[in-house]
Amino acid sequence: MWSKKYLARDWRKCEKNDERKDFGESNQMKKTYFVQNKDFTKRGFYLDHAATTPVDKEVLAAMKPYFSFKYGNPSEPHFLGQESRKAIDEAREKVANFLGAKPPEIIFTSGATEAINLAHKGLVESQRSKFKGQKLPHIITSAVEHKAVLETCRHLQNLDMAEVTYLPVDKDGMVKVEEVEKAIKPETVLISIMYVNNEVGTIEPIKQIGELIKKINASRLASGFSRIYFHTDATQAIQYLDCQVDKLGVDLLSLSGHKLYAPKGVGVLYLRKGTPLIRQQDGGVQEYGLRAGTENVPYIVGLGKAVEKLKTQNSKRKTEYLREKLIRGVLKIPGVKLVGDPQKNAPHIATFLIDGVEGEAILLLLSEKGIAASSGSACTSGLLEPSHVLTAMGIPPEQAHGSLRFSLGKDNTEEEIDYVIKVLPGVVQKLRKMAPKLDI
């Protein structure tokens, strides 16, 4: 387990202040490593927020009544049903507000993966009638998307329901707007590019692509072609970047609750008014008839609360500061480089390539020290292939094997970063010493 020293120091701190302080922008970084009160425990050094986040205390509190007390089915007209209906409406309004959208444009799903499946499959299905017996609807996406997008596109390809172009990226993982333009065909119905890459943090040029599509749509509609719709997977962006749908120029946007301190199992598809979509889960008329199934009321309430909190508690500046500090510290280790776009990068993700070590081994040794991070190494994928993102960026497999991703969250402290910077060189050195010298 992790260092007893830190554990001990921490418990002493806990006795002194059993309330978790909100650091916010106040720069009052408390020396607390493990803080506990009755419903919040900080465990270890959690630097894997791009994988998931803990449920926020206030979010959990907002959810609690909707399990066993306010349990009505929102489709029922009685007082319990209407109570739940009101709660969903409020959450929908909060999300709509956050995205600069209208409440009926918000569809609650089980997560970003479902939202993405619904967006791609539902839109392509709605366009099929326009392509009778001739060419297939065409999708443009990028090689660095999340598996939820890539696998959904492959599924549509396999069923002969769509033709897909996977755009290449540059060495920093960036999609070029010109490449998007070049790939557009008369049959193109959907362009789907992620907002922030989850593995390296590169911010894709969504706004510029949105402007391009707007321009192209204007001339297409004038010459009788059907319009192109634009989807973005905003899962990693929602915390820190402007996600106003009109500014981005997107017609569809997917997001997930558990990356923003709401629970796992809830997400959103934003669907601009007038965008055609055929539902993929059949049944009742919930979610404007676009996603059947009794609404997950407590989780939707939680997501609404989490989104509401984002507005008032933006930890972007603190996160940027900590990321800078982490990068400076980690790059002091020889044979280490930072990947992703040096400027256009999300404030919470820092991914490194470490020469002469394998990612999973680093993760396990860091875990022994109480640090939770992530890697794009083949050995962590379960598929024995190095990350498709790093590969698309032109990084050779032997380097991709040594990738290490830290992703920060709102509760990380400067002391935690100091600890990581202190521990990591030893872990890297230990593994490098263990490795054979290959020049023999």
Place this chain on the structure above:
Amino acid sequence: MDFSQIYSKKVLEHLKNPQNVGEIKNPDGVATVGNPVCGDIMRLYLQIAKRKKKDAKQEEEYIKDIKFQTLGCGAAIASSSMITTMIKGKPLKEAEKITNKAIAEALGGLPPVKMHCSLLAAEALKKALENYRQSHKK
């Protein structure tokens, strides 16, 4: 055999405190094997000596010392470490019977996707012994 997707305590122990890491100068047998799929590279060094068999006049060859160097994931390092502890001091005849299954079992099982790491360790030993035999042919 445990088919869990997570590592056993034994694997983590060996990763944390790997046994017999390093190299042997002028080894009697050495082999480097690699798995291009996973990107693991494993090198085993053997020092082989002769000793008198118990209750017999005959001599036998045994593994006097063994060291490993591995670049790879947790399972690859743990498999390397485990195989060295399993055969150090053992007669050659016994050592060459070690299978990857035995290594995985000694580690308290490996996730199915990691079984190839134990295979790599068994292969490294086989090749190191071959190397010894070839360089010590009379």
